[in-house]
Amino acid sequence: AQSVTQPDIHITVSEGASLELRCNYSYGATPYLFWYVQSPGQGLQLLLKYFSGDTLVQGIKGFEAEFKRSQSSFNLRKPSVHWSDAAEYFCAVGALVGGTSYGKLTFGQGTILTVHP
Amino acid sequence: NAGVTQTPKFRVLKTGQSMTLLCAQDMNHEYMYWYRQDPGMGLRLIHYSVGEGTTAKGEVPDGYNVSRLKKQNFLLGLESAAPSQTSVYFCASSYGGSAGRYHGYTFGSGTRLTVV
Numbered sequence: 001a002q003s004v005t006q007p008d009i010h011i012t013v014s015e016g017a018s019l020e021l022r023c024n025y026s027y028g029a030t031p032y033l034f035w036y037v038q039s040p041g042q043g044l045q046l047l048l049k050y051f052s053g054d055t056l057v058q059g060i061k062g063f064e065a066e067f068k069r070s071q072s073s074f075n076l077r078k079p080s081v082h083w084s085d086a087a088e089y090f091c092a093v094g095a096l097v098g099g100t101s102y103g104k105l106t107f108g109q110g111t112i113l114t115v116h117p
Numbered sequence: 118n119a120g121v122t123q124t125p126k127f128r129v130l131k132t133g134q135s136m137t138l139l140c141a142q143d144m145n146h147e148y149m150y151w152y153r154q155d156p157g158m159g160l161r162l163i164h165y166s167v168g169e170g171t172t173a174k175g176e177v178p179d180g181y182n183v184s185r186l187k188k189q190n191f192l193l194g195l196e197s198a199a200p201s202q203t204s205v206y207f208c209a210s211s212y213g214g215s216a217g218r219y220h221g222y223t224f225g226s227g228t229r230l231t232v233v
Binding site: 009032034036041042043044045046049051090092094104105107108109110 | 121157158159160162165207209219220221222223224225226227
């Protein structure tokens, strides 16, 4: 079964600083990888996804992520963090279930980002 | 385009009471899901549905039932609420098959349930 690990429960950065959130996955085949963001009191919003092809993917709000098969990682990055980026971030892996066409997402435990002015 | 709508947004129940959470989507998605979110535990899948009239158990199905009588609606029921079911519940939907895997899920804004 697939699994996702986000090693950092809570990260604090200063506004304008760069950001990297870590995500490691476990899955036997080529994974489908996602990053979601959840603002306080809101649902999850899709930031970006990796399906195939170019291993560096661009998302909304200036975020990018790099798929590294050799490290089983899909880390999220942003060059300069804004105060509005404070939120909880979830990495997820999508995989087939039971040989059917159903694709199930498994989520990591989340990383809370705090941004200091 | 409303996307995924959950009702109610907040609810307080007494132990032993029952209630139904409603999820409605207007994107003609084939698949729908119910998750619960608890601090430090991420999102855990309760039940899911791959089409009208079909449902299946996820990781944490005990104490919950679901129904998908119409393609656009997915109901989550608690027959006898317990304090352990205090949580934030999220509904999500997606396309079926490879399109679903490619596009990921669309989430509702959640229902915050407290059982006292």
